[in-house]
Amino acid sequence: MPSHAPTRPRRTVSALVGTTAVVGLAGLLGGCSGLAQAESASTAPSQAPTAALPTTVPAGTTLTVGDPTTQFALQLAGKDIDAPFDFKVTWANISGGPQSLEAFRARSLDVSAVAEIPSLQATWTGLPVRNIAALYRQNWDTAPIYELAAAPGVKLATLADLKGKKIAYSPGQAQGALVLKSLAAAHLTQKDVTLVELPSTGDVYATTLASKQVDVAPIGGTTLEHYLAQYGKDGATAIDHHLRDDAGHLYAPDAVLDDPAKLAALREYVVAWAKAKVWIYDHPDLWKQKYDVENQGLSEADAQYLIDHAPVPDIPQSWAAGIQRTQATADLLSKEQGRPHIDVAGLFDQRFAAVAYQAAQEQREADGSAK
Numbered sequence: 001m002p003s004h005a006p007t008r009p010r011r012t013v014s015a016l017v018g019t020t021a022v023v024g025l026a027g028l029l030g031g032c033s034g035l036a037q038a039e040s041a042s043t044a045p046s047q048a049p050t051a052a053l054p055t056t057v058p059a060g061t062t063l064t065v066g067d068p069t070t071q072f073a074l075q076l077a078g079k080d081i082d083a084p085f086d087f088k089v090t091w092a093n094i095s096g097g098p099q100s101l102e103a104f105r106a107r108s109l110d111v112s113a114v115a116e117i118p119s120l121q122a123t124w125t126g127l128p129v130r131n132i133a134a135l136y137r138q139n140w141d142t143a144p145i146y147e148l149a150a151a152p153g154v155k156l157a158t159l160a161d162l163k164g165k166k167i168a169y170s171p172g173q174a175q176g177a178l179v180l181k182s183l184a185a186a187h188l189t190q191k192d193v194t195l196v197e198l199p200s201t202g203d204v205y206a207t208t209l210a211s212k213q214v215d216v217a218p219i220g221g222t223t224l225e226h227y228l229a230q231y232g233k234d235g236a237t238a239i240d241h242h243l244r245d246d247a248g249h250l251y252a253p254d255a256v257l258d259d260p261a262k263l264a265a266l267r268e269y270v271v272a273w274a275k276a277k278v279w280i281y282d283h284p285d286l287w288k289q290k291y292d293v294e295n296q297g298l299s300e301a302d303a304q305y306l307i308d309h310a311p312v313p314d315i316p317q318s319w320a321a322g323i324q325r326t327q328a329t330a331d332l333l334s335k336e337q338g339r340p341h342i343d344v345a346g347l348f349d350q351r352f353a354a355v356a357y358q359a360a361q362e363q364r365e366a367d368g369s370a371k
Contacts, residue, residue, distance in 0.1 A: 045123055045346035048130055053351050054264040061087040061261040063269060066094030066103065066112035067250070069291075073276035076290055081279055081363065083272035087265040097121055097173060100251075104129070110256045111266060113273075115145075115174040116247035119347045120330050124339050130257055130349040133250035133270050133356050134322050135277055138312035140246040146178055146218040148241055149206075149227060152234035154215045159186035159241065162193055168205050168217035169195040171337060174245065175205075175218045177329055180336050181243050190336065209236070221309075222302045244325055246311070257349065270352050274359035277313045282367040284310065315360040319353050 065071070071091045074081060094103055097118030103109035104127060111132070112118075122129040137143060150156035154165070159182050170176040183189065196214050198204055205217035206227045219227060219238075228236055250273060256262050280287050284307045292303035316322065327344045334341050 045128060045130075045342065045344075048346055048349040048351070050351065053267045053355065054260055055267065057086040057264040057268060058261045061265050062090060063087055063262060063265045064090045064092055064108065064110045065269065066092045066100050066109050067273065068093060068095055069280075070113065070273050070276045072291055072295060073280050073287075074272060076286070077276065077279050077283075080283075080366070081272065081275045082366070083268070083275050083359070085265075085268055085272070087268065089269075101125070101127065104253050107255075110262060111250055111252040111269065113248065113250055116249070116326055116329060117172065117174050117177055119249065119251050120326075120333065120339075120342060120344070121172050122251075123342055123347065128254035129251050130254060130347055131249040131251045132257070132266060132349050132352045133273055134316065134319050134348070134353070135248040136314040136316065136322060137246040138314045140244055140311075141240075141242060143309050143311055144220065144240060145245045146175060146220040146241075147224055147238040148182060149209055149217055149219050149224060149238040150236060151209045151212045151215050152231050152236045154212075154235075154237075156216060156237055156239055158239070160188075162186055162216060163188055164193065165215040166194045166196050166213075168198045168200075168208060168214045170198060170200040173200050175200045177333060178218050178241065178243065178245050180332055181245075181329070182241050184332060185241070185243060222298065222305055225302070225305055247322060247326065267352070267355055270356050271359040274315050274356040275363040277315065278360050278363040279367060281310060281313050282364070313360070315356050317353065317357040319348055319350055323348055 068091070074083070092103065092109055092112075094100055094109060094112060095114075097114050100109060100112035100114060100118060101122055103112070104122070119129050119131050148156065148159075148162075155161055156165075162183060163186070167179055168175075169179050179195070180190075183193065196208075198208060198214070198217075203223055205214075205219045206223050208214045209217050209219075209227065210231055224238060228238060230236075250270065252266060257266070288303045288307050292298045292306055293300065296303075298306070323345055326347075330339075330342045330344050333339050
């Protein structure tokens with residue numbers, strides 16, 4: 001591993017909710033499935049197929065891909081990543097669940113990079129999809145995607161302090177799921193707080209915190225850093241929640257995966273995707289300058305902040321643990337949002353797991369030998 005693996009500084013000196021609450025969350029999530037099945041109709045995705053993935057891409061095959069970060073990494077890495085495509089790629093400037101779901105329904109997108117919630121959301125809204133790649137963070141506890149930030153002057157030392165607070169909430173996105181997980185970990189319910197539905201785009205959460213329209217919001221990255229720098233003097237704080245918020249997936253509609261030509265092309269794309277994730281981590285200085293500063297327009301300080309808090313990519317050989325965590329998330333959302341129960345195993349096309357894992361291992365070896 002490169003030497004820049006981060007150690008995240010804590011935001012407050014107060015201890016977070018302890019082991020008891022975390023165990024409580026595990027117990028609550030483990031029991032949600034039965035409640036959801038009893039109270040809701042079942043949503044049963046078709047079982048992912050088990051036949052071997054095709055390895056030959058027919059001539060003339062095309063893929064439309066919504067994965068801007070991987071697109072940039074492949075272009076920047078060049079020959080550092082040995083993953084030539086035997087098909088034509090059309091890159092779409094699309095990321096995240098809402099955009100990708102809309103594009104899937106319009107049949108203008110074949111695959112997209114998202115977090116944990118979109119495959120669940122798609123299933124609940126009648127669009128059959130499957131996850132074909134899984135990315136997690138080895139350092140998920142010290143480099144979370146989001147922290148829980150408090151408005152200036154609002155006491156938030158532990159998750160138990162969420163009681164009675166107004167909390168920014170986006171029900172169809174990862175931040176909304178994190179809010180529900182945090183409440184469960186603190187043995188609180190929605191009745192103990194006021195959930196304020198807000199879009200999680202841009203700096204909406206930080207702005208509403210600063211103006212004290214909400215008491216707490218999940219924010220991360222440079223948005224969190226700027227918020228604390230500007231309002232910390234007025235009493236703004238943030239705490240780590242110590243819950244998993246690190247899942248990342250490639251997902252595609254079943255209709256795309258049922259096309260043998262596109263399925264073979266997706267196998268090749270997953271190889272490139274996995275190698276790109278490893279390459280980004282192994283080339284922090286180049287990535288900072290070319291992507292964060294020159295492409296994204298970040299300041300040198302902001303770009304360095306992202307490098308210092310970079311995720312250590314975990315592309316596992318087995319998806320079993322990740323599937324179990326996603327099942328717990330689905331069960332919690334079923335219970336708290338009145339959604340039908342989902343058996344999430346059918347949302348993961350596990351034929352791709354070994355493909356991604358092997359590609360990541362190959363890239364680590366290539367990056368190591370090049371240094």
